Amino acid sequence: MSALSFEILGRDPGGYARLGRMRLPHGTVDTPVFMPVGTQATVKSLTPEDLVGDVGAQIILGNTYHLMLRPGADVIEKLGGLHRFMAWERPILTDSGGFQVWSLGKLRKIEPHGVWFQSHIDGAKVFLGPKESMDIQRKLGSDIVMAFDECTPYPATEEQALASMRMSMRWAAECREHLPVNDRQALFGIVQGGMYPRLRLESLAEIAAMDFEGIAIGGLSVGEPKPEMMAMLDALAPHLPADKPRYVMGVGTPDDLIEGIDRGIDMFDCVMPTRNARNGTLFTDHGIVHIKQARFAEDARPLMADCGCYTCRHFSRAYLRHLYMAKEILSSRLNTLHNLHYYTALMQRAREALARGNWPEFRDQFLQTYRGGDPEARTHNEELSP
Amino acid sequence: MSALSFEILGRDPGGYARLGRMRLPHGTVDTPVFMPVGTQATVKSLTPEDLVGDVGAQIILGNTYHLMLRPGADVIEKLGGLHRFMAWERPILTDSGGFQVWSLGKLRKIEPHGVWFQSHIDGAKVFLGPKESMDIQRKLGSDIVMAFDECTPYPATEEQALASMRMSMRWAAECREHLPVNDRQALFGIVQGGMYPRLRLESLAEIAAMDFEGIAIGGLSVGEPKPEMMAMLDALAPHLPADKPRYVMGVGTPDDLIEGIDRGIDMFDCVMPTRNARNGTLFTDHGIVHIKQARFAEDARPLMADCGCYTCRHFSRAYLRHLYMAKEILSSRLNTLHNLHYYTALMQRAREALARGNWPEFRDQFLQTYRGGDPEARTHNEELSP
Numbered sequence A, B: 001m002s003a004l005s006f007e008i009l010g011r012d013p014g015g016y017a018r019l020g021r022m023r024l025p026h027g028t029v030d031t032p033v034f035m036p037v038g039t040q041a042t043v044k045s046l047t048p049e050d051l052v053g054d055v056g057a058q059i060i061l062g063n064t065y066h067l068m069l070r071p072g073a074d075v076i077e078k079l080g081g082l083h084r085f086m087a088w089e090r091p092i093l094t095d096s097g098g099f100q101v102w103s104l105g106k107l108r109k110i111e112p113h114g115v116w117f118q119s120h121i122d123g124a125k126v127f128l129g130p131k132e133s134m135d136i137q138r139k140l141g142s143d144i145v146m147a148f149d150e151c152t153p154y155p156a157t158e159e160q161a162l163a164s165m166r167m168s169m170r171w172a173a174e175c176r177e178h179l180p181v182n183d184r185q186a187l188f189g190i191v192q193g194g195m196y197p198r199l200r201l202e203s204l205a206e207i208a209a210m211d212f213e214g215i216a217i218g219g220l221s222v223g224e225p226k227p228e229m230m231a232m233l234d235a236l237a238p239h240l241p242a243d244k245p246r247y248v249m250g251v252g253t254p255d256d257l258i259e260g261i262d263r264g265i266d267m268f269d270c271v272m273p274t275r276n277a278r279n280g281t282l283f284t285d286h287g288i289v290h291i292k293q294a295r296f297a298e299d300a301r302p303l304m305a306d307c308g309c310y311t312c313r314h315f316s317r318a319y320l321r322h323l324y325m326a327k328e329i330l331s332s333r334l335n336t337l338h339n340l341h342y343y344t345a346l347m348q349r350a351r352e353a354l355a356r357g358n359w360p361e362f363r364d365q366f367l368q369t370y371r372g373g374d375p376e377a378r379t380h381n382e383e384l385s386p
Helices: A048-055 A064-069 A073-078 A082-086 A098-103 A130-140 A158-178 A197-209 A226-239 A254-262 A272-278 A310-314 A317-325 A329-356 A359-372 B048-055 B064-069 B073-078 B082-086 B098-103 B130-140 B158-178 B197-209 B226-239 B254-262 B272-278 B310-314 B317-325 B329-356 B359-372
Strands: A005-011 A018-024 A027-031 A033-035 A060-062 A092-094 A108-111 A114-118 A125-128 A144-146 A186-191 A214-217 A246-248 A267-269 A281-284 A287-290 B005-011 B018-024 B027-031 B033-035 B060-062 B092-094 B108-111 B114-118 B125-128 B144-146 B186-191 B214-217 B246-248 B267-269 B281-284 B287-290
Touching: A005 A329, A018 A329, A027 A033, A033 A329, A048 A329, A064 A073, A064 A098, A064 A125, A064 A130, A073 A130, A082 A092, A082 B317, A092 A130, A098 A114, A114 A130, A125 A130, A130 A144, A130 A158, A158 A186, A158 A197, A186 A197, A197 A214, A197 A226, A214 A226, A226 A254, A254 A267, A254 A329, A254 A359, A272 A281, A272 A329, A281 A329, A287 A359, A310 A329, A317 A329, A317 B082, A329 A359, A329 B329, B005 B329, B018 B329, B027 B033, B033 B329, B048 B329, B064 B073, B064 B098, B064 B125, B064 B130, B073 B130, B082 B092, B092 B130, B098 B114, B114 B130, B125 B130, B130 B144, B130 B158, B158 B186, B158 B197, B186 B197, B197 B214, B197 B226, B214 B226, B226 B254, B254 B267, B254 B329, B254 B359, B272 B281, B272 B329, B281 B329, B287 B359, B310 B329, B317 B329, B329 B359
Parallel strands: A033 A267, A060 A092, A092 A144, A144 A186, A186 A214, A214 A246, A246 A267, B033 B267, B060 B092, B092 B144, B144 B186, B186 B214, B214 B246, B246 B267
Antiparallel strands: A005 A018, A018 A027, A108 A114, A114 A125, A281 A287, B005 B018, B018 B027, B108 B114, B114 B125, B281 B287
């Protein structure tokens, strides 16, 4: 029996957007969903209590690469698995480590069954491939395991993208072989193929034919222009298996999420709300706000008037600016609480619109407001790096 | 009418220790009490919710020096005062700025009515004296205002200590003059006199004769050996006014607090639990623990078995070590929660012992255990710098 069951609860009749519910060993996840990133067994600055109570996170993401190096998968297994280690009782998705290894650039060497790389912590040589990644994620005990793949660089020639995609497809099969269907952990396959629709569709067909519990789309949001990313999702949307959850990895801004949902995507993750929070960049319905700006120095208003997060319910823009200028730890925390709450609340609003049947209206109004900006918020999303 | 009323609820019949209750504009404070330090309008890494719910803090301390420079007393006043600015509804004590200015060393120049100094933020020349300090603390709106004094350096000759003490006494009178008794803010005078009992007693007599709502003892824990500090408290104890709260500034370790209570002290503050937390040094009944030590790498036990803090209720030593090694923000926060909870719970235990009438037994047993150490905890308190 599979560790994942997925139910479609509603659809936008005129498009691909859908409302769903995923059941996993550690709980239920309503989709569309945003997954906060908890790289090193912590969503930076927050406790599990914050994530459940203030943020309303349903599922979080852990990074295999970081955890295998520190504190090590064996240590986490010995301590009862990642859930117990970090005291998080709801579902966890772990990535495969492939993306981080790929990010190391020259520090890695690709072989048929995996990649040699040097640890960024102590320079030790480490080998990671499909088999190793499955073993590590099994020790971590995540609810959703990601297949080990290569993230095709951008830009890449069609030939490069093809070779890279073929390797990822071989590795995907090896992953499923090493982690057969079981009732403890679901496994998602990852579609690659660079920016070539033909390769993407070929990859999707292969992944869909394997017995994965979910379909991920990798290799996007890696530096390509946004229209190119959206065009790729447009090309895939009609061909995505209807009965499986779909996950676009590493995406994105609030408007990216809405555009993604509109193209049939159910799951998202991104460091943007957490990383930008620490840099003093906050999300609102009217775009982003740089809290360090002098105009907030005596601004007694909450960051976002109608926001229900702990930060907006208690503190002024002036206080948030003060904490940021004074480099206080609480700055990172209050900003992270707001940004993650903003993302999860946005997904909640999207689910409500889908349930009510007025998705197109919600989508259009959100995008217009968000991209329109107003005197209180900068709107240059281009400034944000993922 | 005064902003402070103080009631003695119990006494150790054989000594100076006492149980009390202080009423202030923002609430009631049971003494003995430890006041967490919230230098820049935040107790580093914690929210007011943490401080009330998890730590059980009754009153916190704010630093005039830091707040006057950033964001500025006028800004805080405009935003409704320090309580509202930082969303803290319980009492606040603000220091006078004197200690921080004194810490600047060569960057200051003393004049009859105050001190010129250079801002550590932008190098601007700023003047701070009794009048200025009272004006700033009035704008901050703290429940307890501290008189502006000079912290006599250590070591100092008797002549130097005398001149410094005389100046502090003149300034104390100026402070009371600029901030007469009122129903919004209480004012504490500060006893100085270096390490000379004769000067200390002279200073105490002067402070006691003025109309202050509380008596503070300053200029301790500034580098002198511990026995010298305790000898000074011993010398003062029989002469402290019985009806006013007594506060030793900047003290100290858990055993210092117990020793201080034993010498009739009601109030304490120190950066030690918060600063040490960020350095991975944690307090337990058996002394201090350096969480970075390799022996904790796979230790599944909570830091302190019988501790009720959020950290000990949810996380293992191994997890705390991991967060520290990975330089995660959550490390500072979970460690701070534990250390401050430890301090406030220790004061709670002291109050209970005083209420039960077995203070001497509690004191002796605590000191023996704390200083005795055990295999699980280092006990070299000397390593800690305040």
